[in-house]
Amino acid sequence: MALIADYLVQGGQMLLILLLAPLLTGWVRALKARLLRRRGPSLLQPYRDLLKLLRKEVVLADSASWLFRVAPYLIFAAIWVAAALVPTFASGLPFSWTADLIAIVALLGTARFFLALAGLDVGTSFGGIGASREMMIASLAEPAMLMMVFTLSLLAGTTELSSVARFMLTANVGLRVSLALALMALMIVAIAENARIPVDNPATHLELTMVHEAMVLEYSGRHLALIELAASLKLLLYLSLLGCIFAPWGMATAGESLTAYLFGVASYLVKLALGGFLLALFETSIAKMRVFRVDQFLSAALMLGLLGALLLFVSRSL
Amino acid sequence: MNLTIMPLSILLGLSVALLTLGLYAITVLRRSGCSRQIYSISLVMCVILLGLALAHLLSTPAPVTLTLPLGLPWLGVHFRLDALSAFFLIVVNLGGAVASLFALGYGQHERAPERVLPFYPAFLAGMNLVLLADDAFTFLFAWEFMSLSSWALVMAHHREPANARAGYLYLVMACFGTLALLLAFGLLAGPNGGYDFATIRADALTPGLAALALILVLLGTGSKAGLVPLHVWLPLAHPAAPSHVSALMSGVMTKVALYGFIRIVFDLLGEPVAWWWGGLVLALGGITAVLGVLYALMQHDLKRLLAYHTVENIGIIFIGLGLALAFQGSQMYASAALALTAALFHVFNHSLFKSLLFLGTGAVLTATGERDMERLGGLIHPMPWTALAFLIGAAAISALPPLNGFVSEWLTFQAILLTPELPQWLLKFLAPTAGALLALSAALAAACFVKAFGITFLGRPRSPDAARAYETDRYSLTAMFILAALCLLAGILPGLVVDGLGPVVGLINGGAQLPAQHSQPWLSLAPVADVKASYNGLLVLLFMGFSAVLAAMLIHRFASGRIRRGPAWDCGFPDANPATQYTAGSFAQPIRRVFGSVVFQAREQVMMPPPGDGRAAHFEAKLRDPVWDYGYAPITQAVITISTRANHLQYLTIRRYLSLVFGALVLLLLGMVLWR
Numbered sequence: 001m002a003l004i005a006d007y008l009v010q011g012g013q014m015l016l017i018l019l020l021a022p023l024l025t026g027w028v029r030a031l032k033a034r035l036l037r038r039r040g041p042s043l044l045q046p047y048r049d050l051l052k053l054l055r056k057e058v059v060l061a062d063s064a065s066w067l068f069r070v071a072p073y074l075i076f077a078a079i080w081v082a083a084a085l086v087p088t089f090a091s092g093l094p095f096s097w098t099a100d101l102i103a104i105v106a107l108l109g110t111a112r113f114f115l116a117l118a119g120l121d122v123g124t125s126f127g128g129i130g131a132s133r134e135m136m137i138a139s140l141a142e143p144a145m146l147m148m149v150f151t152l153s154l155l156a157g158t159t160e161l162s163s164v165a166r167f168m169l170t171a172n173v174g175l176r177v178s179l180a181l182a183l184m185a186l187m188i189v190a191i192a193e194n195a196r197i198p199v200d201n202p203a204t205h206l207e208l209t210m211v212h213e214a215m216v217l218e219y220s221g222r223h224l225a226l227i228e229l230a231a232s233l234k235l236l237l238y239l240s241l242l243g244c245i246f247a248p249w250g251m252a253t254a255g256e257s258l259t260a261y262l263f264g265v266a267s268y269l270v271k272l273a274l275g276g277f278l279l280a281l282f283e284t285s286i287a288k289m290r291v292f293r294v295d296q297f298l299s300a301a302l303m304l305g306l307l308g309a310l311l312l313f314v315s316r317s318l
Numbered sequence: 319m320n321l322t323i324m325p326l327s328i329l330l331g332l333s334v335a336l337l338t339l340g341l342y343a344i345t346v347l348r349r350s351g352c353s354r355q356i357y358s359i360s361l362v363m364c365v366i367l368l369g370l371a372l373a374h375l376l377s378t379p380a381p382v383t384l385t386l387p388l389g390l391p392w393l394g395v396h397f398r399l400d401a402l403s404a405f406f407l408i409v410v411n412l413g414g415a416v417a418s419l420f421a422l423g424y425g426q427h428e429r430a431p432e433r434v435l436p437f438y439p440a441f442l443a444g445m446n447l448v449l450l451a452d453d454a455f456t457f458l459f460a461w462e463f464m465s466l467s468s469w470a471l472v473m474a475h476h477r478e479p480a481n482a483r484a485g486y487l488y489l490v491m492a493c494f495g496t497l498a499l500l501l502a503f504g505l506l507a508g509p510n511g512g513y514d515f516a517t518i519r520a521d522a523l524t525p526g527l528a529a530l531a532l533i534l535v536l537l538g539t540g541s542k543a544g545l546v547p548l549h550v551w552l553p554l555a556h557p558a559a560p561s562h563v564s565a566l567m568s569g570v571m572t573k574v575a576l577y578g579f580i581r582i583v584f585d586l587l588g589e590p591v592a593w594w595w596g597g598l599v600l601a602l603g604g605i606t607a608v609l610g611v612l613y614a615l616m617q618h619d620l621k622r623l624l625a626y627h628t629v630e631n632i633g634i635i636f637i638g639l640g641l642a643l644a645f646q647g648s649q650m651y652a653s654a655a656l657a658l659t660a661a662l663f664h665v666f667n668h669s670l671f672k673s674l675l676f677l678g679t680g681a682v683l684t685a686t687g688e689r690d691m692e693r694l695g696g697l698i699h700p701m702p703w704t705a706l707a708f709l710i711g712a713a714a715i716s717a718l719p720p721l722n723g724f725v726s727e728w729l730t731f732q733a734i735l736l737t738p739e740l741p742q743w744l745l746k747f748l749a750p751t752a753g754a755l756l757a758l759s760a761a762l763a764a765a766c767f768v769k770a771f772g773i774t775f776l777g778r779p780r781s782p783d784a785a786r787a788y789e790t791d792r793y794s795l796t797a798m799f800i801l802a803a804l805c806l807l808a809g810i811l812p813g814l815v816v817d818g819l820g821p822v823v824g825l826i827n828g829g830a831q832l833p834a835q836h837s838q839p840w841l842s843l844a845p846v847a848d849v850k851a852s853y854n855g856l857l858v859l860l861f862m863g864f865s866a867v868l869a870a871m872l873i874h875r876f877a878s879g880r881i882r883r884g885p886a887w888d889c890g891f892p893d894a895n896p897a898t899q900y901t902a903g904s905f906a907q908p909i910r911r912v913f914g915s916v917v918f919q920a921r922e923q924v925m926m927p928p929p930g931d932g933r934a935a936h937f938e939a940k941l942r943d944p945v946w947d948y949g950y951a952p953i954t955q956a957v958i959t960i961s962t963r964a965n966h967l968q969y970l971t972i973r974r975y976l977s978l979v980f981g982a983l984v985l986l987l988l989g990m991v992l993w994r
Contacts (some may be wrong), residue, residue, distance in 0.1 A: 054873060059888070063778050067709070077866035081858065096364075099841065099850040099858055103732055107858070109764055110718040117770045120900065123696065123777030126886040128900020131772065135765035136908035141745035143757035146731070150753060153735050159851040162825040184390055218887055222873050295912040305753050313738055313746040 003094075006254055009261065010093045012240065013232035016265075017240070021083075021232035022046035024239070024276055030279035046232065051080045053225035059113075061122040071118040072219065072226040074175055075111045079230045082107035083237040089264035091162040092254040098161025101149045102157040108193070108237075111230065112138055119215035130214030133291060137199065139300035141192045145187050151182040152245065154312040161241075165248040177318050181308035183246055188301035194231070196279065198289040199297065202231075209313045239275040240268075247271055251318065325370050326382045326399040326450070329407070332363050333446040339363075340440035341357055342469075347432045352427040360442060360576065360969040367446065371407035372628065374399060378821045383452060383516075388757035390455055396514045397839035398452035401821040402585065406449050409669045412804075413570035414442045417562040420677045423561055423793035424658065427684045432562055433474040441467040445574050451909040453514035458496065461578070463491040465542075467570060471563045473904055484554035489746045491541050491551040499538035499578070506586060518586045528587055532595055534849045535582045536602070542631045545636065546606040547945045552629060553613070555890025557621030557689070561680025564621060568628045569673035573665050576635060583589035583639075584658075589646065592743045597761035600748055603640050604755035607633030609945075611762040612917055615769070618691050618902045620679050623770055624672065627715065630759055631668045634787040635661050641733050642827070644745050651830035652734040656845050658823045659816055659832050660729035661970040667722045667808060667816065671714040674801035676773065678708035681790035681798070687785045688705045693781040694774045700787040702765050705775045707798035712767040717760045722808035725815075725843065727760055728853055732845055764908070769905045810855040812843045846915045883941050903939065911937065918942055955974040 026043040034039025060069070082104045087096060103209065112134065119131035153159045155178070156167035167173070191198045195212035204210050216227050244251070250267025252260040289297060311318040332994035339359055389395045421438075428434055444464030451457035454807030469492065473485040505527055506518045523834040525530060540547035583595075609867045619621040638661030645654035679689070681704045688694055698705040714721035734756070737749035789795075808815050813835030824831040832845050844852040844943040873879070887890045909920075914920035918941040925936040970978070 005507065017751070054877035057878055057882055059882050059884050059887075062885060063696070064882055065705075066778065067705075067776065069700060073866040073870050074862075076869055077862040079862045080865050084861075091413040095857065095861075097852045098854045098861070100853060102728055102851075103724070103853050103858070106717065106719045106724050106728075106784050110713070110717075111762055111763075112712060113718055113768060117776060118906075120768070120772035121776040122697075122886045122888075123896065123899045124886050124892065125898055126888055127902060128905060129776075131768060132900060132905040133908055135768050135905075136912060139758070139765050139909060140912075142761035143754055146757040147750075147754055150735065150750060153851075154738060159732075159735070217889065219889075222877055226873075284444065284958060291908070292911060302754070306750065309750045309753075310747065313750055316738075 006094045017083050021236045024236050027230040027278050028276045035284040050225050053306045055220050056221045058221035063123050068121040072223040074114050076226040076230045078107050078111040083233045084117045086240045087162050088240050088250040089268040091165045096162040105145050115172045122218045124215045126217050133211045144301035144305045145189045148182045148185045168248045178308040178311045179303045185301045185305040194235045197283045198286050199294050216271045243271040289310040326384050333443045340436045343435040343689045360439050361418035366924035368411035371404045375404040395454035395456050401825045403449045405822045409573050410445045410570050413673050417566050419632035420794045420797035421562040423791035437470040471559045477952045481558040484558045487551040488555040497540045498534045502534035503529050539575045539579040543572045543632045546609050547949050549629045553622050553625040556625040565673040565676035569669045593647040595638050600640030600752050602631045603636030604752040605760040608755050611759045615766045615906050620689050635664050655823050655830045655832050657733040661820050661993040667726050670804050671711045677798050685787040691773045692962035694784045695777045698775040701789045707802045710802040712771045716764040716767045718811050720855040722805050723911040725812040733835045773902045777899045780896050810859050837920045843893035883932050941967050
């Protein structure tokens with residue numbers, strides 16, 4: 001019985017993040033509009049957009065191959081699985097050991113690989129520019145992320161996220177320089193990976209500086225809906241990751257009572273709302289960066305991550 | 319003859335039979351259909367060799383040895399089959415079998431079969447004999463045989479000037495490597511000349527001599543495997559050979575070189591006596607991995623790109639081996655077992671996906687006659703199956719889950735995470751740096767294979783040849799899909815491979831190996847302990863498949879499944895000219911700017927004529943190869959200068975020659991006196 005309940009909670013988490021992801025995107029958009037003194041769309045607008053796109057027919061370029069049609073499903077599946085493996089409101093769920101943090105990073109890499117290929121598939125210059133820049137950004141963001149994983153793993157003695165979250169809740173963590181460095185690295189990576197200002201602009205089209213939007217320019221209908229949903233899921237994943245590692249308070253442990261779970265969900269929602277608010281605030285207060293400045297921004301993340309790991313190699317108390 | 323040495327003698331017999339097959343090939347060269355005959359016999363022999371090696375590894379009996387009264391009279395010829403050689407025999411013969419199957423179709427297109435057929439089985443035989451050799455003489459003989467037969471295969475299309483240069487450079491580097499190994503064996507054998515491996519294993523060297531031997535072995539095997547800075551010949555020679563031979567050279571022969579390194583350093587030298595051994599190998603591996611992939615990103619030639627990627631993967635394997643040496647130096651055998659398992663797993667993986675990618679390139683080459691990516695494109699339409707196989711290989715080599723490349727890199731990362739327990743400070747700093755380099759090379763590899771697959775197979779054809787491409791034959795497709803299936807299987811069932819590697823690791827790691835994985839729940843991989851980390855490729859695949867299929871079914875059932883074809887959108891300005899697409903050069907431009915401006919001193923020059931001027935605009939990207947420019951070019955220059963000077967010696971009078979001889983004699987005698 002307890003086993004079935006555990007599986008139900010796991011399934012519930014998968015569904016929860018799928019349903020929450022567009023809301024988070026809508027929340028960030030609405031906040032950004034408010035901060036710019038616009039009225040902005042309703043919080044539910046992303047759901048309406050997705051439904052509209054799903055019901056429309058797909059206009060497929062003549063030169064598109066089977067890969068172009070398969071890629072959206074693969075990208076969506078990879079990101080959904082990755083997001084479902086990050087503890088959100090409860091740690092230690094039945095499948096939490098399926099993949100550790102390194103594997104989650106690599107799953108995001110799988111999604112990126114297919115998205116970049118889809119960008120190249122139709123054979124237009126916009127798709128190419130997006131794919132090539134995305135891979136340049138990823139070539140720095142992914143190592144930075146892995147360095148952050150190293151730092152965490154040296155502290156917690158594991159790369160498995162549930163155990164990391166539980167370790168962070170224990171009293172002997174305290175304030176550490178290495179964790180601060182890791183947090184900064186993860187935030188920079190999160191901004192870059194989610195195509196946010198100052199690396200990329202999620203609201204722009206027809207601009208030569210765009211990266212993510214350039215890759216998906218040829219997509220329409222249900223394919224576009226899946227890719228948009230995957231992008232929302234990715235944003236949710238990074239905010240959940242920040243919450244689970246650096247603010248695991250309120251998270252339930254598998255097998256606890258229903259009230260603990262409810263408390264976990266409530267605290268998770270608060271964390272997401274706060275994360276979205278901080279993101280919107282940051283995005284409105286900074287200008288977009290030139291593409292060839294992005295590498296310096298991301299190299300800083302890589303160096304911060306490496307420094308954090310090296311500090312721990314020097315002394316476990318730093 | 320007793321039963322225990324049966325498998326070894328059959329293995330030997332088959333290796334010799336492969337040699338005879340090479341000789342036989344010479345006699346039937348003129349007959350039609352001889353190519354198919356030779357390749358099918360090679361295929362059968364490789365499959366039998368593979369089966370025997372697999373049976374030996376899985377049954378894990380004691381090592382088997384055999385001495386034949388051949389060769390040097392006081393030494394004889396020693397052979398031995400143990401877990402380590404059995405594992406590498408599997409790698410070699412799996413690669414050999416698949417390459418032979420591919421060649422059943424591909425070999426029909428060969429322009430000069432008489433330059434390939436005799437050497438191909440001989441090359442396979444040479445590699446098998448290296449793995450079975452149990453004394454220095456046999457080892458070096460087989461090693462040279464392997465080098466020379468592969469050199470002959472590199473020179474198969476010798477009329478192309480680039481190939482002649484590649485062959486020459488390969489020959490020079492192969493001779494250098496063998497010289498280093500010869501000296502290393504001289505040190506190992508000691509003053510008594512105990513050249514058989516059993517004697518070498520029993521004798522311990524002084525720390526200084528052992529270190530010298532390690533450096534010589536690194537030079538000898540590193541030059542064959544493609545360790546930076548000894549890699550210069552590899553990206554020239556591997557692409558020059560016919561594609562199935564390129565697959566063997568890159569996927570398999572580099573592994574034989576790694577076998578040489580592991581056999582000598584981990585088995586014959588015994589315990590690492592100094593902690594810096596691991597540090598040296600680790601640093602070389604890290605540099606090799608990043609430089610290799612950066613070189614690869616700058617290439618437009620598909621085969622050369624793959625060859626540079628071999629350099630990268632050799633670096634990753636050396637990172638694992640370096641970690642293992644470091645752990646062994648501090649008597650941490652459990653951690654060393656993890657590092658060794660990671661390295662050997664990557665050896666197996668790389669032999670799978672690199673062979674697959676080279677075979678795919680061979681299919682592209684026969685279909686279009688092109689290796690230059692700037693003239694390819696859109697091949698996914700005429701060659702859907704080749705494209706699918708190549709895509710699986712590309713995803714596997716980019717270390718993407720749930721395929722196999724990810725598992726071995728994950729294991730390497732887990733091994734790096736154990737390094738804080740090492741007592742040496744320098745290693746403590748080196749290990750996370752090597753981790754950063756490994757992460758960087760993995761991310762860059764993904765960029766590189768988006769480029770390789772995207773520019774070659776996606777988009778629109780960039781030349782008439784690419785537009786006329788056709789799907790390759792069934793033999794070649796079968797060969798590629800066998801490898802692709804193995805890439806997937808090793809990725810989702812990594813526990814079985816790790817268990818298979820257990821006895822190999824135990825043999826070279828003082829008996830310590832990873833805990834058995836097959837009893838893990840859900841076939842997970844948990845190399846250290848459950849709390850440390852675990853990974854389950856099978857579940858990741860199932861979850862991904864389930865979510866993708868569920869999404870597709872729901873959308874098609876309840877939303878819309880309609881499709882309308884139309885011209886590309888491209889922000890309203892689609893251009894029918896395929897030259898408006900992104901090219902290999904433009905795809906690599908951001909990375910060239912970010913990394914290349916430091917490493918390769920990349921400079922871009924745009925010549926834009928003023929408005930009204932009818933001349934074409936011109937773009938040029940200049941790269942410098944630091945290893946060649948600062949390493950090899952000065953050496954070449956010095957050799958030329960010295961030999962030009964020495965040339966004068968040829969025009970002396972007899973009187974001067976005699977005084978030269980006299981002077982040399984006096985000098986040598988003086989030297990002798992001083993030495994005493």
